[in-house]
Amino acid sequence: MKTTYPYGAWSGYLGHLILALCLGVIPLSPQKAQAQEPILAPIIDSILPIDLKEVIVISSFNRGIEHKSQPKPLSTLDQYLESSKKVSMVKRGAYAWDPMLNDMTSERLSITIDGMRIFGACTDKMDPITSYVDVSNLSDIHVESGQQGARHGNVIGGALDMRLEKSNFRPLGWTGAVETGYESNNTAQIVGGELNFSNEHFYVDTDLIYRKAENYTAGGGEEVAFSQFEKYNLSTNAGYKVSENQKLLANFIFDEARDVGYPALPMDVSLARAFIGSLSWVQDSFIGDLENWETKLYANTITHIMDDSQRPDVPIRMDMPGWSDTYGFYTQTELILDDHHLIGKLDGYYNRSLAEMTMYPNDPNEQDMFMLTWPDVRTLNSGIYLEDKISLKESSVKLSTRLALQTFNVADDFGLNSLRIFYPDMAQRQTRVLKSVSAHYHRQFKALHLSGGLAYGDRAPSVSEGFGFYLFNSFDNHDYIGNPDLKNEKALEANFKMAWPIKNLDIAVEGNYFHTWDYIIGEVHPELDVMTIGADGVKVYTNLEYANLYNVSLDMVYQLTSELDWSGLVSYHRGTDQNGRNLPFISPLAYRSRLTYGQGNFSGTLTLSGALDQSDFNPDFGEDRTPAYALLSLSFGKTFSIGGDALYGKVGIENIFDRYYSTYSDWNNIPRMGRNFFMTLSYAIN
Amino acid sequence: MKNIKSIFALLALSLGIASCSNGTDDPLPVADNPLEEFNLTGSFEANGHALEIYSEQEGFTMGYNELFIRIKDLSTEDYVSDATIHWNPVMHMTDKAHSCPRSEISTTGEDTVYKGFIVFQMASNDDEYWELNLEYSFGGTTYTTTEQITVNAPSNGKRTVNVFTGTDDVKYVLAMMPLTPEVTVNDLSAVLFKMETMMNFPAVVDYTVAIDPRMPSMGNHSSPNNEDLLFDADTGIYSGKLSLTMTGYWKINLKLLNDQGDILKGEDVTEENEGSSLFFEIEF
Numbered sequence: 007m008k009t010t011y012p013y014g015a016w017s018g019y020l021g022h023l024i025l026a027l028c029l030g031v032i033p034l035s036p037q038k039a040q041a042q043e044p045i046l047a048p049i050i051d052s053i054l055p056i057d058l059k060e061v062i063v064i065s066s067f068n069r070g071i072e073h074k075s076q077p078k079p080l081s082t083l084d085q086y087l088e089s090s091k092k093v094s095m096v097k098r099g100a101y102a103w104d105p106m107l108n109d110m111t112s113e114r115l116s117i118t119i120d121g122m123r124i125f126g127a128c129t130d131k132m133d134p135i136t137s138y139v140d141v142s143n144l145s146d147i148h149v150e151s152g153q154q155g156a157r158h159g160n161v162i163g164g165a166l167d168m169r170l171e172k173s174n175f176r177p178l179g180w181t182g183a184v185e186t187g188y189e190s191n192n193t194a195q196i197v198g199g200e201l202n203f204s205n206e207h208f209y210v211d212t213d214l215i216y217r218k219a220e221n222y223t224a225g226g227g228e229e230v231a232f233s234q235f236e237k238y239n240l241s242t243n244a245g246y247k248v249s250e251n252q253k254l255l256a257n258f259i260f261d262e263a264r265d266v267g268y269p270a271l272p273m274d275v276s277l278a279r280a281f282i283g284s285l286s287w288v289q290d291s292f293i294g295d296l297e298n299w300e301t302k303l304y305a306n307t308i309t310h311i312m313d314d315s316q317r318p319d320v321p322i323r324m325d326m327p328g329w330s331d332t333y334g335f336y337t338q339t340e341l342i343l344d345d346h347h348l349i350g351k352l353d354g355y356y357n358r359s360l361a362e363m364t365m366y367p368n369d370p371n372e373q374d375m376f377m378l379t380w381p382d383v384r385t386l387n388s389g390i391y392l393e394d395k396i397s398l399k400e401s402s403v404k405l406s407t408r409l410a411l412q413t414f415n416v417a418d419d420f421g422l423n424s425l426r427i428f429y430p431d432m433a434q435r436q437t438r439v440l441k442s443v444s445a446h447y448h449r450q451f452k453a454l455h456l457s458g459g460l461a462y463g464d465r466a467p468s469v470s471e472g473f474g475f476y477l478f479n480s481f482d483n484h485d486y487i488g489n490p491d492l493k494n495e496k497a498l499e500a501n502f503k504m505a506w507p508i509k510n511l512d513i514a515v516e517g518n519y520f521h522t523w524d525y526i527i528g529e530v531h532p533e534l535d536v537m538t539i540g541a542d543g544v545k546v547y548t549n550l551e552y553a554n555l556y557n558v559s560l561d562m563v564y565q566l567t568s569e570l571d572w573s574g575l576v577s578y579h580r581g582t583d584q585n586g587r588n589l590p591f592i593s594p595l596a597y598r599s600r601l602t603y604g605q606g607n608f609s610g611t612l613t614l615s616g617a618l619d620q621s622d623f624n625p626d627f628g629e630d631r632t633p634a635y636a637l638l639s640l641s642f643g644k645t646f647s648i649g650g651d652a653l654y655g656k657v658g659i660e661n662i663f664d665r666y667y668s669t670y671s672d673w674n675n676i677p678r679m680g681r682n683f684f685m686t687l688s689y690a691i692n
Numbered sequence: 693m694k695n696i697k698s699i700f701a702l703l704a705l706s707l708g709i710a711s712c713s714n715g716t717d718d719p720l721p722v723a724d725n726p727l728e729e730f731n732l733t734g735s736f737e738a739n740g741h742a743l744e745i746y747s748e749q750e751g752f753t754m755g756y757n758e759l760f761i762r763i764k765d766l767s768t769e770d771y772v773s774d775a776t777i778h779w780n781p782v783m784h785m786t787d788k789a790h791s792c793p794r795s796e797i798s799t800t801g802e803d804t805v806y807k808g809f810i811v812f813q814m815a816s817n818d819d820e821y822w823e824l825n826l827e828y829s830f831g832g833t834t835y836t837t838t839e840q841i842t843v844n845a846p847s848n849g850k851r852t853v854n855v856f857t858g859t860d861d862v863k864y865v866l867a868m869m870p871l872t873p874e875v876t877v878n879d880l881s882a883v884l885f886k887m888e889t890m891m892n893f894p895a896v897v898d899y900t901v902a903i904d905p906r907m908p909s910m911g912n913h914s915s916p917n918n919e920d921l922l923f924d925a926d927t928g929i930y931s932g933k934l935s936l937t938m939t940g941y942w943k944i945n946l947k948l949l950n951d952q953g954d955i956l957k958g959e960d961v962t963e964e965n966e967g968s969s970l971f972f973e974i975e976f
Contacts, residue, residue: 322910367909367940373975375910375940377875423876427917427935430877476937537937539911 080187110163113468153461173204191682224677225666232267270673328361381421482628525553590627738837771804858956
């Protein structure tokens with residue numbers, strides 16, 4: 007399948023590649039990346055030893071051909087994320103997958119675009135933030151596990167920060183590129199282009215991408231109805247150097263998806279639209295010895311229209327529009343004092359989440375049935391983050407802390423009165439104090455890197471968890487009611503990592519453990535009557551006494567020859583509550599093995615990926631045993647030079663043997679795509 | 693400084709005048725007609741008086757009607773205070789005549805306005821009609837008048853009154869009091885009478901009206917935290933709590949229980965039984 011590591015381009019011959027394929031588990035490591043792609047090395051080098059951070063590279067830093075390091079360059083952002091080590095995706099169809107980090111989804115994560123907080127407008131998580139950007143406008147995604155992500159917000163599971171691609175005052179003049187792609191399985195057509203101008207004082211980048219896909223076909227030939235989608239994304243970045251020391255940056259993203267099918271759900275989306283904008287002021291030096299001062303103001307607005315007008319047979323017609331507007335800022339600066347590297351950040355956001363549900367009775371003379379599923383919840387969060395990286399002899403320590411104040415205000419009286427049916431004494435406003443502290447230690451013994459950390463953090467309930475009103479979850483077939491009296495969820499986290507390069511073999515072992523008190527989850531309330539026709543019951547969000555989650559992974563890279571690499575990854579996850587009951591959406595043992603061959607301007611990858619039987623599942627949460635599967639995918643790429651320009655072509659096959667399968671994170675066991683041929687062509691004008 | 697003070701004084705004065713004039717202007721028309729916000733549902737001329745009946749509704753309507761009465765002396769154009777009024781509505785059916793449950797008529801805060809309620813258990817039709825008999829006294833004289841009135845079926849067709857025979861072989865009239873339903877926990881009230889004779893409908897005390905609101909168009913789902921209607925001796929009405937989780941059509945399934953807890957009428961709603969034979973309906 008796909009991987010997102012900075013392999014760079016490899017060269018060689020196909021024969022070698024096929025011969026060298028075996029079942030193994032080999033990953034890549036920072037040292038490898040450093041050797042292969044020097045441009046990326048500084049990032050990797052400065053980040054990996056200390057943070058448990060993963061960087062998913064989307065477009066390489068050298069301009070020209072974009073997304074070249076990807077086995078499938080114009081795949082959706084979702085596929086890029088899925089191919090990473092730490093992120094897995096909950097899938098409800100072919101579009102808008104919901105990212106999970108350490109087996110936790112959006113309410114326990116911070117998902118940001120260039121540090122901007124954005125919140126989806128769908129009560130059913132059909133529009134994760136990752137669906138409002140595309141590979142065309144991103145350079146990379148920084149994945150930070152647990153409290154390492156506290157810089158971006160109050161998190162339990164970690165943070166995903168999607169960094170926008172910027173020319174950044176490099177003296178490149180005019181550059182442009184055209185990309186096109188096609189996939190056979192769902193006749194997906196992708197057209198993208200970019201036009202940039204950059205010099206030392208000014209730059210402006212524009213990117214455009216359009217995708218249209220029909221229904222896909224599962225392994226064995228079964229068409230998955232309502233899996234189509236269409237989307238386009240336009241983004242512009244501009245920067246102006248006010249002085250050598252001062253920069254003014256602006257960015258704007260418009261993203262719109264229409265006619266998006268969700269085969270695993272009873273409803274589709276007729277429109278998902280986002281306007282995202284920001285203005286930044288960056289100064290190399292600030293007051294006194296403070297440096298790298300950056301201040302950003304941002305705003306975004308999302309409209310999400312869920313409907314069932316395309317579904318032939320529903321018990322009742324309904325519309326479920328939702329809106330989410332966020333306004334925020336952050337300002338941060340750094341201070342380097344001897345062995346200390348300090349970062350201070352102030353941030354805040356104000357979010358408004360509103361969602362409605364209108365049901366149309368079969369008798370046209372009857373009044374419409376209307377409810378507010380998100381009662382116009384206004385969330386105000388303001389926080390301060392401090393970090394100190396201390397360099398010691400052959401080791402380093404990173405200490406960080408975050409303190410934030412979060413208030414909720416249920417602004418709509420209709421919605422407040424609705425919730426007061428369940429909570430008669432519910433206050434309209436509530437305030438919570440959120441905290442995070444973390445300590446991380448890294449030590450190098452010659453080539454061996456050892457690191458470990460301890461952290462504590464908490465989070466407030468999400469809008470759905472605190473204030474949702476009859477949100478139907480088709481996975482466990484229950485209506486969910488929010489609970490404004492929920493306690494904050496608190497997690498104590500321990501993590502370790504060992505990276506050990508032995509000649510041509512790099513091994514990394516990594517693990518983390520979360521002991522989470524007051525873990526928020528929906529529990530059945532048998533006395534409550536369902537609202538949704540056909541639902542099995544009503545769940546109310548509740549604090550569990552505690553839950554335990556742990557994740558371990560083994561990651562290896564072996565350089566067979568200078569042209570041929572073999573990488574592999576095995577990961578194991580487990581999550582239980584205080585009674586030993588399995589938590590939902592915990593991955594079974596999963597593995598990936600890949601051979602990458604590169605010589606000159608030719609490259610090829612062969613990937614084997616799969617998972618074992620999901621033996622630890624929980625029927626109470628709608629899960630069943632997901633059987634084991636294994637998939638094989640293959641891709642080839644070649645770069646041609648035409649004058650000064652470059653043409654890059656890539657072809658590949660995914661799921662070569664057309665296996666019918668679904669994974670533990672496929673909503674309602676929706677089958678995944680069967681055999682798929684893809685082809686992309688990129689042309690870069692320099 | 694002095695100037696500023698005087699400006700403030702002027703401002704305060706003008707504001708005071710503005711608010712005073714508002715304060716005195718507004719009540720005047722109200723004093724003119726304290727029932728302006730209500731509909732004049734009937735005006736009968738008799739004995740040199742005009743008897744005006746006001747209601748929140750457009751006209752007399754099947755079910756619970758809260759009515760306000762004023763007596764105007766046509767010779768002086770003044771409204772009469774300190775009157776005592778009795779009423780007796782009678783339905784003239786093709787084969788028989790009967791009355792309906794109603795309250796005594798009492799005075800209100802406004803001394804020319806009297807009020808009470810009538811529960812019309814059926815609407816007028818082409819062959820059957822209602823008569824309202826009024827007996828009123830003031831200044832030592834008693835007057836009577838009888839007027840034919842029209843009782844309309846509810847415009848939305850929703851049931852707010854039930855006439856039924858309980859398992860105790862008693863005929864009851866159960867009427868829902870007016871409700872402006874909202875998506876919240878609503879205060880729901882009802883009045884309960886038994887039909888002792890064709891003309892006599894005494895109030896029934898200390899029974900229980902159990903409620904189970906349902907949405908038949910949406911899988912017949914219910915709502916949480918409802919409270920059955922219990923008798924309140926102070927007000928003489930049955931009151932409880934009705935939770936409505938969304939707008940639309942709600943059927944409030946009822947069971948009538950006597951003071952022993954025996955079910956006199958109504959059935960539980962189950963998978964097999966979609967609704968009770970005793971119910972109210974609302975739509976909003």
